[in-house]
Amino acid sequence: MATLRDHAPPATDAAVYAEQIRTLYRQTLAIVAVNPINAAIVAAVIWPWAHPWLLTGWVAAMTAVAVVRTRLRRQYLSAQPAVDEHVVWARRLVWGAWATGLLWGLGGAVFYDASAIASQLVLVFVIGGMVAGASGTLALHLPAFLAFTVSAVLPVAARMFAEADRTHVAMGALALVYGGAMTLIAAHSNRAVSEAFRLRFENHDLLARLSAAQVSLEQTNQTLEQRVAERGAALERQTEALHDAQRMESVGLLAGGVAHDFNNLLTVIMGNTELLLADTDPNLHERSRLEEIQTAANRGATLVSQLLAFSRRQVMVRRALDLNIVVAQVRPLLERLIGEHIALVVVTAPERLTVQADPTQLQQTIINLATNARDAMSGGGTLTIETALVDGTPAGTTLPPRSYVTLIVRDTGVGMDAATRRMAFDPFFTTKEVGKGTGLGLATVHGIVEQSGGHVLVESEPGQGSCFRVFLPSVASTSSDAATTPAKTPAAVVAHRATILVAEDEPLVRAITARVLSRAGHTVVEAPDGERALEIVRRHESPIDLVVSDVVMARLGGLELARRLMIERPGIPLLLVSGYNREEMPSPDDPLCRIAFLRKPFTPSELLEKVSALLTPAAGSLEGRQQQFLV
Numbered sequence: 001m002a003t004l005r006d007h008a009p010p011a012t013d014a015a016v017y018a019e020q021i022r023t024l025y026r027q028t029l030a031i032v033a034v035n036p037i038n039a040a041i042v043a044a045v046i047w048p049w050a051h052p053w054l055l056t057g058w059v060a061a062m063t064a065v066a067v068v069r070t071r072l073r074r075q076y077l078s079a080q081p082a083v084d085e086h087v088v089w090a091r092r093l094v095w096g097a098w099a100t101g102l103l104w105g106l107g108g109a110v111f112y113d114a115s116a117i118a119s120q121l122v123l124v125f126v127i128g129g130m131v132a133g134a135s136g137t138l139a140l141h142l143p144a145f146l147a148f149t150v151s152a153v154l155p156v157a158a159r160m161f162a163e164a165d166r167t168h169v170a171m172g173a174l175a176l177v178y179g180g181a182m183t184l185i186a187a188h189s190n191r192a193v194s195e196a197f198r199l200r201f202e203n204h205d206l207l208a209r210l211s212a213a214q215v216s217l218e219q220t221n222q223t224l225e226q227r228v229a230e231r232g233a234a235l236e237r238q239t240e241a242l243h244d245a246q247r248m249e250s251v252g253l254l255a256g257g258v259a260h261d262f263n264n265l266l267t268v269i270m271g272n273t274e275l276l277l278a279d280t281d282p283n284l285h286e287r288s289r290l291e292e293i294q295t296a297a298n299r300g301a302t303l304v305s306q307l308l309a310f311s312r313r314q315v316m317v318r319r320a321l322d323l324n325i326v327v328a329q330v331r332p333l334l335e336r337l338i339g340e341h342i343a344l345v346v347v348t349a350p351e352r353l354t355v356q357a358d359p360t361q362l363q364q365t366i367i368n369l370a371t372n373a374r375d376a377m378s379g380g381g382t383l384t385i386e387t388a389l390v391d392g393t394p395a396g397t398t399l400p401p402r403s404y405v406t407l408i409v410r411d412t413g414v415g416m417d418a419a420t421r422r423m424a425f426d427p428f429f430t431t432k433e434v435g436k437g438t439g440l441g442l443a444t445v446h447g448i449v450e451q452s453g454g455h456v457l458v459e460s461e462p463g464q465g466s467c468f469r470v471f472l473p474s475v476a477s478t479s480s481d482a483a484t485t486p487a488k489t490p491a492a493v494v495a496h497r498a499t500i501l502v503a504e505d506e507p508l509v510r511a512i513t514a515r516v517l518s519r520a521g522h523t524v525v526e527a528p529d530g531e532r533a534l535e536i537v538r539r540h541e542s543p544i545d546l547v548v549s550d551v552v553m554a555r556l557g558g559l560e561l562a563r564r565l566m567i568e569r570p571g572i573p574l575l576l577v578s579g580y581n582r583e584e585m586p587s588p589d590d591p592l593c594r595i596a597f598l599r600k601p602f603t604p605s606e607l608l609e610k611v612s613a614l615l616t617p618a619a620g621s622l623e624g625r626q627q628q629f630l631v
């Protein structure tokens with residue numbers, strides 16, 4: 001039986017091997033039961049020529065083997081063994097087939113009667129039929145088929161060869177040929193069925209992999225669609241932000257240019273108005289009209305200042321400030337500003353929040369945001385102001401990662417829809433009634449914050465209130481951090497009359513400047529541009545005590561004039577005047593930063609105060625000049 005021993009199949013064919021054994025065990029019980037039934041029929045036919053007890057024992061043995069094989073089948077179906085456990089069950093199957101075939105072979109050899117043709121025909125026919133049937137039922141597992149066929153055919157063939165006559169020898173040879181032919185048929189069937197099983201499993205595996213690939217592809221597709229949607233949304237937001245920035249920049253350029261011209265006009269109006277007021281009897285009725293003109297001019301100067309702040313072209317006085325102190329100082333004003341019907345809640349961070357900003361403009365930012373919140377809560381509500389310190393890039397901004405001081409102004413008002421949010425920082429855009437707002441409050445906030453290197457965000461939904469978040473770069477705190485602009489010192493009385501050169505390309509501004517200085521007792525020399533001013537300084541018969549020059553002039557601007565004078569006439573006091581902007585001003589490391597500066601529009605009082613400060617001995621020092629310049 002060495003050739004009939006089972007061996008474990010290769011791992012790649014394990015599934016096919018297990019399916020072959022599983023199919024054999026799942027065959028109908030009739031295939032097992034046919035053996036004792038056929039044995040009983042054979043016994044009945046050859047009963048006259050054989051020993052009765054031997055026939056009875058043979059049928060009983062065949063029945064016992066069938067019972068054992070039936071129980072083995074039930075055990076297999078109950079156990080449901082794994083793929084790697086089928087080798088043991090295959091061995092049991094082979095032993096069952098071998099026992100059945102051996103009983104047929106021994107029965108044929110024992111009960112074969114050479115003298116009885118009927119006995120010979122029945123035995124040869126039945127055994128041959130059983131072998132033919134086995135080529136179909138046991139072909140799934142060749143070791144089981146061979147175990148049955150060899151044990152069934154060889155004993156009968158040997159019995160025929162034992163008769164030694166020509167007929168029986170021929171019959172024995174035919175039995176062997178028949179067994180070999182059935183073996184070839186079984187082997188062919190085994191290959192066909194095995195290949196079918198293998199293809200089925202390969203197709204199943206392929207389908208499983210295809211299904212997994214399809215699932216993976218769907219997941220990848222969903223991920224890609226999600227990423228495309230996210231990037232599309234991000235691109236749309238960036239495009240919208242770019243359009244907003246371009247629109248704001250265009251409006252800012254326009255506003256800055258308009259503000260520059262208006263500053264010149266307002267300087268003339270405010271200067272002449274103040275001079276007329278100084279010459280008018282306080283009891284005259286006409287004085288009130290002049291005061292109205294002065295009030296309107298001052299309001300115009302405020303609007304121009306807001307336009308410059310929005311367009312980020314306003315010269316700023318930056319200092320290290322603690323935001324918590326600024327909020328605390330402006331709180332009393334806010335309480336009066338918002339009214340008793342609105343509750344004010346202030347929550348400041350425990351640590352020092354130091355920023356580099358203009359104190360006046362930072363207060364103006366808080367006041368504008370609070371005013372905007374108040375107008376959104378006409379029926380009352382809560383205004384909350386918070387300060388905090390955040391690290392990294394604030395969400396919703398493109399600011400570089402670092403530490404930022406945050407000012408949060410939140411209200412419980414009517415809120416804004418998407419369209420209003422997009423236009424909230426546009427200049428002259430307002431949802432208030434005509435005459436109740438200029439539309440520059442939030443635009444001013446936007447300009448001040450952007451010019452300070454920060455960013456402002458708005459979060460709002462209709463009926464849910466609004467929240468403005470201002471992010472300003474945090475700087476290292478110092479013990480000398482201040483919160484408010486230092487009080488101006490009164491102008492010192494000039495000890496002598498000075499010769500002052502006024503360089504201004506705008507005739508009206510030059511005229512009012514010269515008039516104010518002349519009324520104060522100074523000798524004024526006028527120049528329409530920087531080149532003419534430089535010639536006058538070089539050729540004037542008496543020394544020039546002070547040069548007052550506009551920054552922007554067609555021929556040799558104020559900065560270049562100052563550079564040349566610092567070389568040719570070192571120590572001569574200089575006062576630069578400009579309506580805007582910070583790009584016109586020297587950088588902090590430029591020697592020109594020591595020169596005093598006066599912002600347009602200015603009043604006669606402000607001009608004389610600057611001039612007096614520069615003509616006093618203390619103004620000649622470096623510290624005195626630096627205090628006069630706004631950086």
